[in-house]
Amino acid sequence: MNPFEVTSEVLSPNRYLRYVTHAEVGAVTLFSGIVREWTNGMRTLFLEYEAYVPMAEKILAEIGADIQRKWPGTRIAIAHRIGRLQISETAVIIAVSSPHRQIAYKANEFAIEQIKKHVPIWKKEIWEDGEKWVGEQSNKPL
Amino acid sequence: MIQLYYFAQIKELTQKKEETILWSEGTVAELIKWADETYPGFTDYSWQVAVNEEYVLETEEINPGDIVAFIPPVSGG
Numbered sequence: 001m002n003p004f005e006v007t008s009e010v011l012s013p014n015r016y017l018r019y020v021t022h023a024e025v026g027a028v029t030l031f032s033g034i035v036r037e038w039t040n041g042m043r044t045l046f047l048e049y050e051a052y053v054p055m056a057e058k059i060l061a062e063i064g065a066d067i068q069r070k071w072p073g074t075r076i077a078i079a080h081r082i083g084r085l086q087i088s089e090t091a092v093i094i095a096v097s098s099p100h101r102q103i104a105y106k107a108n109e110f111a112i113e114q115i116k117k118h119v120p121i122w123k124k125e126i127w128e129d130g131e132k133w134v135g136e137q138s139n140k141p142l
Numbered sequence: 143m144i145q146l147y148y149f150a151q152i153k154e155l156t157q158k159k160e161e162t163i164l165w166s167e168g169t170v171a172e173l174i175k176w177a178d179e180t181y182p183g184f185t186d187y188s189w190q191v192a193v194n195e196e197y198v199l200e201t202e203e204i205n206p207g208d209i210v211a212f213i214p215p216v217s218g219g
């Protein structure tokens with residue numbers, strides 16, 4: 001399997017758990033990013049994700065390589081879903097394995113922070129009365 | 143020719159997700175100038191530019207055959 005993928009298929013954690021598990025592993029952290037209905041009093045109906053897929057997969061793989069340099073002995077798989085996602089569906093899965101748990105926790109958090117900063121994936125929130133690309137910053141004067 | 147990709151709010155401005163344009167030589171800054179003339183309001187948005195899937199500065203040369211993407215602020219996760 002491709003351990004760093006962007007896909008429109010439903011994400012299920014088991015295959016990523018299996019991918020990172022091997023004989024030297026004592027801990028796997030499995031992070032799921034979930035579509036949330038309520039954000040600061042605003043009700044989201046659903047989300048639309050889009051990606052620059054080849055570059056996104058490349059940067060996900062770079063994040064994985066970076067983690068292995070920082071914390072040797074880890075194995076990483078990351079999958080991000082695109083397309084329309086309903087409330088409580090899984091948008092991203094990060095699996096990190098390590099001989100011991102501390103590094104598995106730390107490296108997993110590092111991965112999601114890097115994803116949010118660098119990977120070309122965009123989320124549009126759709127509400128009852130409007131929609132907006134998250135991260136949208138127009139410099140246009142009001 | 144170069145291949146251009148637009149995403150998210152930029153895609154909504156240009157009303158297309160990709161196009162091919164004639165290009166002999168020039169920098170990223172020159173391409174941005176072209177984009178702003180072709181799509182009024184283009185430079186009102188924030189974006190980074192990636193050439194062949196690598197983030198680059200505006201001084202970077204673009205050569206025929208390159209793939210250029212305008213990357214608005216990302217919001218994955």
